[in-house]
Amino acid sequence: MLIIKNIIKQYANHRALDDVSLQVEKGKIFGLLGPNGAGKTSLIRIITQITGPDSGEVLFNGERLNVDHISKIGYLPEERGLYKKMEIGEQVLYLAKLKGLSTAEATKRIRYWFEKLEMADWWSKKVEDLSKGMQQKVQFVATVLHKPELIILDEPFSGFDPVNADIIKNEILELNREGATFIFSTHRMESVEELCDNIALIHRSKKILDGPVKDIREQYRNNTYWLEYEGDYQLENSKELFEVLHTEHIDGKTKVKIKIRETQNPNQVLSALIPHVSINRLDEVIPTMNDIFIQKVKQS
């Protein structure tokens, strides 16, 4: 769907993107991650044709990115706004027409979306009368109204209360099922794990990690487990089996985070402990995207 090849973007005194390449597959939800100022917005601005790359190329459905693609992309920027004095309905209609919809078609779709997101009576309200969360709903509708093949959302959930965030999340999933491809730019990692199929991590203008979320998490497993038991046991005795990372005692129970040595496995740990204590729990700690994110960013 979208292939980005060796993009370089140089601003006056810093390089915003340094040889970044990535691929977004059709029908997938792609997470574009990175700390603030990493170059995410610069990359998105190239995809949305707000700016152009100094070198490298972007292919959209196999074609070099061009003006015709603007109507196939929907973009919800992080810094987003609306005309304060304009009526909501007029405003969304205007934005939809700029994307090439006819007045009649746009009106029909706005009514549909307004109905669906419980904003049917907002048509003649003005932006200044809406709360921030309400404004974001309007912006979301404006982004998806022209049925774009590729929808780019920059921090889509910031500013939403949990109820509305959930509504929007479900809309995203539904649009995705209908075939829309998404790019998420965010540093809220929970939403990444929940929604994204693939991710790319950008740090200091370079891509430092990419791939399917499942694979990455799998790859970053490091034999760490939560162990909980009742009874007395000197953990020191099992030094050759695992390393203790963290210990806490609650109501006679002991909770420890252990890292099992590479030559060993959980079965051996269990058989060593069962004679001495009663075991409540042994869980593998699969690193969250958050952990991986922090780890990778600190590393580089």
Place this chain on the structure above:
Amino acid sequence: MNKILLIIQREYLSRVKKKSFIIMTLLTPLIIAGFYGLIIYFSIQGVKGSFNKVAVVNQNTSLTEKLVPTKNIGYTYVKESLEQMKADLKTTKYDYILYLPEFDIKSPKGIQLIGSKQAGLSLSNRVSGDIKELIRTQKLKASGISQTELDGLKTEVEIDTKKIGETGKEEDSSAGASTIIGTAAGIFMFMFILLYGIQVMRGVIEEKTSRIIEIMISSVKPFQLMMGKIIGIALVGLTQFILWIVLTASISTLAVKAFVGKDAIAQTSAVAMKAKDGTAISPVVNTPVDSPVLSMQKSLASLDLTKIILVFIFFFIGGYLFYSALYAAIGSAVDSETETQQFMMPVMMPLLVGYALSLSVVTNDPYGPIAFWLSMIPFTSPIAMVVRLPYGVPDWQLALSMLILVLGFIGTVWLASRIYRVGILMYGKKTSLKEMIKWFTYKN
């Protein structure tokens, strides 16, 4: 192209629908018509002036000549003594008592003008003028000059200004009317460019601070957005201007008709009243009251108003495009209106200089070198040219100035669009002029 039209439409409608626009558009012609009416009123009043009845108590035996009533002052010689007149002043029909004591006509002293209220400066000036004239006549008569000889000395002088047009034909012109029209057009142009240029800047800042800009430019090119806004606002200005012309013209016509008609009635009744009073009115007094109004209207008619309006519209559009592009660039470079100060000055200065020079130098010497250059340089030509226009500008100069202005605004639009496309995406940074120049060289 279609997108630009959509943007123009939004920019235009969102402004024209505003209450403030509607109020301004309706109110201004009323104000202009009001001023016009006031000017006519005062010019009539100035000629007619107020009328005062003055009782003359003459105790001077050497003054055998008498004061002649004028259109402003009715002199009546009374036999009563000064004391009696003073006592009766409130009950008599006289406004003032003029007391001429015994004095040597070579050095008149002790003349008094007494009234129940203080005589105004214009009245006392008129009276003293009349007395001077009286004494002069007295002296001339004493030296043996007859009344007929005296009458023969009076000459009325009137100057008709004419100019030789390009066709070599003599045309009626009026320096007064040209100055008034030129000055009004200059002031109007200055206000218009400033007002609508700043609207463009505000519009850009609004889009930037509300962050709608990010959403917009993922659909349209920055250049389309900028030009759409500039053209949309230009159409708002044009709409307002045309409505003003139409409304002012119709209101003024109605007002003048009503006013002049009423005044004519008032005048006849005043004459009738004076006649009833028994006050003598000399025939000379009846100079045509409407002459300044008439002559003004005559010289207005001598100017080619259609040409002036069309050229005004051209220079308004040209000058507006020239400056509004610069204002758009300023708007794109700042985060709020308070930050615009440092950039406003360099853009305002040429406009202000053009304005000030046009209203002083150009009106004094509309064909001089300064006037010529001011009306050629695109920074000042929109104002200078419309000020010069009523005095008559050679066609080749007009054409050259228009051409330079067109090239000028293409230049500023191009320059501004390069700054704009970078500026609108820059937030939270204080921008310096140096940085703006750097943006100019950015590749897209």
